[in-house]
Amino acid sequence: MPDPPSRRRYERHNPGLEFDRVAFFSDAVFAIAMTLLVVGIGIPEVAESGLDEALESKRPEIVSFFLSFVVIGNYWLAHHRFFANLARVSHPLMLVNLVYLAAIAFTPFPTALAGRYTDRPVSIVMYAITLGVASGLEAVMFVIADRDDLLVRRPSRALMRYSVLAAVVPVVVFVGSIPLALLISTEVALWSWVLIFPLEYGLARRRKPPGEEELTG
Amino acid sequence: MPDPPSRRRYERHNPGLEFDRVAFFSDAVFAIAMTLLVVGIGIPEVAESGLDEALESKRPEIVSFFLSFVVIGNYWLAHHRFFANLARVSHPLMLVNLVYLAAIAFTPFPTALAGRYTDRPVSIVMYAITLGVASGLEAVMFVIADRDDLLVRRPSRALMRYSVLAAVVPVVVFVGSIPLALLISTEVALWSWVLIFPLEYGLARRRKPPGEEELTG
Amino acid sequence: MPDPPSRRRYERHNPGLEFDRVAFFSDAVFAIAMTLLVVGIGIPEVAESGLDEALESKRPEIVSFFLSFVVIGNYWLAHHRFFANLARVSHPLMLVNLVYLAAIAFTPFPTALAGRYTDRPVSIVMYAITLGVASGLEAVMFVIADRDDLLVRRPSRALMRYSVLAAVVPVVVFVGSIPLALLISTEVALWSWVLIFPLEYGLARRRKPPGEEELTG
Amino acid sequence: MPDPPSRRRYERHNPGLEFDRVAFFSDAVFAIAMTLLVVGIGIPEVAESGLDEALESKRPEIVSFFLSFVVIGNYWLAHHRFFANLARVSHPLMLVNLVYLAAIAFTPFPTALAGRYTDRPVSIVMYAITLGVASGLEAVMFVIADRDDLLVRRPSRALMRYSVLAAVVPVVVFVGSIPLALLISTEVALWSWVLIFPLEYGLARRRKPPGEEELTG
Numbered sequence A, B, C, D: 001m002p003d004p005p006s007r008r009r010y011e012r013h014n015p016g017l018e019f020d021r022v023a024f025f026s027d028a029v030f031a032i033a034m035t036l037l038v039v040g041i042g043i044p045e046v047a048e049s050g051l052d053e054a055l056e057s058k059r060p061e062i063v064s065f066f067l068s069f070v071v072i073g074n075y076w077l078a079h080h081r082f083f084a085n086l087a088r089v090s091h092p093l094m095l096v097n098l099v100y101l102a103a104i105a106f107t108p109f110p111t112a113l114a115g116r117y118t119d120r121p122v123s124i125v126m127y128a129i130t131l132g133v134a135s136g137l138e139a140v141m142f143v144i145a146d147r148d149d150l151l152v153r154r155p156s157r158a159l160m161r162y163s164v165l166a167a168v169v170p171v172v173v174f175v176g177s178i179p180l181a182l183l184i185s186t187e188v189a190l191w192s193w194v195l196i197f198p199l200e201y202g203l204a205r206r207r208k209p210p211g212e213e214e215l216t217g
Helices: A017-035 A036-039 A047-083 A091-106 A108-116 A121-147 A159-185 A186-207 B017-035 B037-041 B048-085 B091-106 B108-116 B121-147 B157-184 B188-207 C017-035 C037-041 C048-083 C091-106 C108-118 C121-147 C157-184 C186-207 D017-034 D037-041 D049-085 D092-104 D107-116 D123-149 D155-182 D185-206
Strands: A009-011 A088-091 B009-010 B088-090 C008-012 C089-092 D009-010 D088-090
Touching: A009 C121, A009 D017, A017 A036, A017 A047, A017 A088, A017 A091, A017 B009, A017 B017, A017 B091, A017 D017, A017 D049, A036 A108, A036 C037, A047 A108, A047 A121, A047 A159, A047 B017, A047 B091, A047 B121, A047 D049, A088 B091, A091 A121, A091 B108, A091 C108, A091 D017, A108 A121, A108 D037, A121 A159, A121 A186, A121 B108, A121 D049, A159 A186, A186 B048, B017 B037, B017 B048, B017 B088, B017 C008, B017 C017, B037 B108, B037 C108, B037 D017, B048 B121, B048 C091, B048 C121, B088 B091, B091 B108, B091 B121, B108 B157, B108 C108, B108 D155, B121 B157, B121 B188, B157 B188, B188 C186, C017 C037, C017 C089, C017 C091, C017 D017, C017 D092, C037 C089, C037 C108, C037 D107, C048 C108, C048 C121, C048 D017, C048 D092, C048 D123, C089 C091, C089 C108, C089 C157, C091 C108, C108 C121, C108 D088, C121 C157, C121 C186, C157 C186, D009 D185, D017 D037, D017 D049, D017 D088, D017 D092, D037 D049, D037 D088, D037 D107, D049 D123, D088 D092, D092 D107, D092 D123, D107 D123, D155 D185
Parallel strands: none
Antiparallel strands: A009 D088, A088 B009, B088 C008, C089 D009
């Protein structure tokens, strides 16, 4: 006689489920943060003839949806690349990963704010702090992964230094843009973020050890 | 003496986690885009006696929820079929996949718009652009998968040509419907989308090489 | 010299990814449908002293959140049990599964409606139709799984008949409750749903072939 | 001649999919509950000059987003650690896990309430009940896992007693804080929750059997 339904058991077959959960849980947070901003746009409730103007006024929200998708998508790519280097996870890494995900999950708010109130310093400051924290925690995760011996291949000192520096560059630029936004203008602060690209490029040319893959890019 | 909790490690056992993450992350975006439109419907706040009319006025939103589910569900099926042909993913494919997912995640907005403002050209144009971009990026992903040698079986030139054409058909129909919506009527534009089905059918009959499986349908 | 980042490839190692995606994608839709109703509750905006009454008026929404969680949770358990019997999926099964998921994703709306407007027939009718469709599509999936030879173990005719009947019982009860709601009272219709339990129990006692596991419960 | 698309089948290769689904489904609920609170914050609609005050008034919602992320994140870590001890799942464990997830999914509501109405006893009581239920169900899951022989290693009686007590400590503190909130003050009730930390610490020192790993932390 077979077991009644309440006696059925489903066996574990994947000894690596705990590692996988950290990656898939992170992916879920990324996916939700990237997607749900579209709900916030909201369908305008106007007379048919007023739709074009109503949509015109929705434009900053639509733009910030796509912007947010691109920005968080880039962090997802970096997270994906970082995890590709991991052979295991430790408790401290999981903790820092959670705080990092809190910054990622929060990103839609300052993005929408900066889209709607581009001229107000407070928008730019919140955006800069959120992404600065996310990039800074990437650097912390590299250091933990190295210290706790979590990486597939132990990186050379030169590669570690380069990888941490590459994650710190956005932090420096974002933090540096805060006084620009408060004292000079939000536009100058926004444009200062473009500096991230040449700085990363120069860093890669001068500090990246040849023949080694970077931890993230 | 065992390690304290903070010393526990969870080992990776799945060497293909990076490939899996791309598929599961895409699924999460699809699932959220398909499901969260229901939140937007909102429970009407009226006197009990006014509920029937209130629900009547919610009808376009309810219809566009199911329409959006069907439309995005079809893209999910195509994405699922495409990934079944992949033996690996490359960085360019992941990038294009992200942009494709941005179009998918945005779909609920133009769908709801077209449901609520069927007579306004701007609704039809936004819908046509969003799905046109999604279908166009499918074709780009086929080309990248072929060029970067990511496919399980190298497709014949004839099959590649057919698969790209099949993905381009909706792009042509959607783009072609934009002037129809702006110059003639939104109804004609809407009906023109039905052309996708006979065109795809005719294309399959004339161009699909026999004895080969298509990359997507 | 190593490949630059854009040349990195991530290999597939899981030949069963396509099967897994169907299950995990379904889980994502279930999880979102179960969880996001909490957003709809909304924090009341009142003076501190008015909070107790404000929460009192939120009670139907809170109750319908938990009710919805329980109802959809039960469908998730049945879906989980059904998939445990599957050795493969076919295209028709994936299609019906998508339509089934549309009904699941829609459930929060009629649940909230029935919680807020318990006395209006239209609420009860929408709820009955949504869950009736979901249960009916479960029966369709059993038939497809049997016809397309997707099951781990071919079930006996008797077991198939029992499993389909067990999925059809809620359909009959829900459909039968629609005239009750429209002609007699919503309360009678609501109570008629309780019939599902003794009917399922009686069916299991009389029709379930001994020594075989059911397809779902 | 190959099968037409509708004849394609995707085979299962993972016998442990049913176990994995329970973990990944739980992760999806956790991720949604943690992330979607950000949607609720809402971009203020004010004149540019009024943004700073408008954001000031959003502060409790922003704080409760991060608080909620930390609180639910901690439950996720405990759930992750508990599942690391599981070799299989049973039907009763899946049922209790679903009810536990309902409490987790509900958490954003009392968190936001307690952030907005810190001085009202009802906020504190709802928060205490929700987290008390979640922690209590953790204890129930330990007992079921032990009773149904679901654990990788059978724990000693001493370890089981310690693990259940460690999960019950927050229940006792949360329940005990309810009369404090109603009779004395919400502030005293809030501070009483800090007792959880020294109590857990003392319990670990006095009751945790040496040389054994705890079921969760």
